[in-house]
Ligand SMILES: Nc1ncnc2c1ncn2[C@@H]1O[C@H](COP(=O)(O)OP(=O)(O)O)[C@@H](O)[C@H]1O
């Protein structure tokens with residue numbers, strides 16, 4: 001069997017992907033399928049750190065958040081990622097994967113705080129580490145948290161699992177004429193203002209020379225193909 005192309009990866013799972021076809025919340029079948037994909041990778045010996053988003057929960061409460069102070073709304077968003085992280089870790093437990101949730105904001109009765117050496121230790125032990133609460137700061141996104149934690153734990157790549165199968169010339173969910181890039185540089189992605197990730201995340205990865213692979217979480221087997229270094233999704237590089 002061929003060996004995985006990476007030894008340690010940072011996987012960014014969008015919160016919205018957890019919804020499946022539901023309007024908001026966590027879709028059981030969807031989370032189980034995602035966890036099965038992650039388990040396959042972990043069992044292949046790859047060290048996996050996960051950053052989970054919160055859009056699936058926060059979108060559900062967003063109408064009530066209208067007119068709210070931005071920072072307050074962002075803290076609510078971060079708490080939403082904690083709920084997703086707990087659900088994800090629990091689903092992992094069901095398939096025999098040991099996961100540890102670490103939060104960027106202190107809620108010690110619920111999850112342990114993010115402590116970098118501890119996270120590194122868990123990864124070395126083969127545990128999946130789920131980073132919750134984003135960067136812990138308002139005005140950031142979980143994509144930026146993925147770039148940050150990816151750099152901190154020395155991941156070889158950030159794998160951005162999303163609803164589309166790569167980076168397109170325009171949002172493919174809105175523009176049917178959009179075409180997919182096989183690879184693209186950070187500078188090009190930033191200057192073209194491609195919305196697949198925010199500019200802060202792109203800039204951080206660029207500065208740290210940490211490549212990003214954007215691929216579909218809906219497509220069966222895509223994560224494993226990415227891990228094996230096969231042609232899948234779009235590579236964003238320096
Ligand atoms: N140039 C682009 N290439 C690919 N996807 C894009 C582009 N511009 C916008 N998008 C959108 O970005 C989304 C990916 O971001 P993601 O964080 O997973 O979604 P969300 O913010 O809805 O959770 C895709 O679903 C896609 O519709």
Ligand SMILES: O=c1ccn([C@@H]2O[C@H](COP(=O)(O)OP(=O)(O)O)[C@@H](O)[C@H]2O)c(=O)[nH]1
Nearest residue numbers: 014015053054055074077134135140141142
């Ligand atoms: O470092 C962070 C990460 C997240 N958030 C908040 O948490 C929400 C949920 O994260 P995100 O939208 O990135 O999740 P996803 O789009 O992946 O579901 C964001 O909208 C922000 O309001 C934040 O304030 N700081």
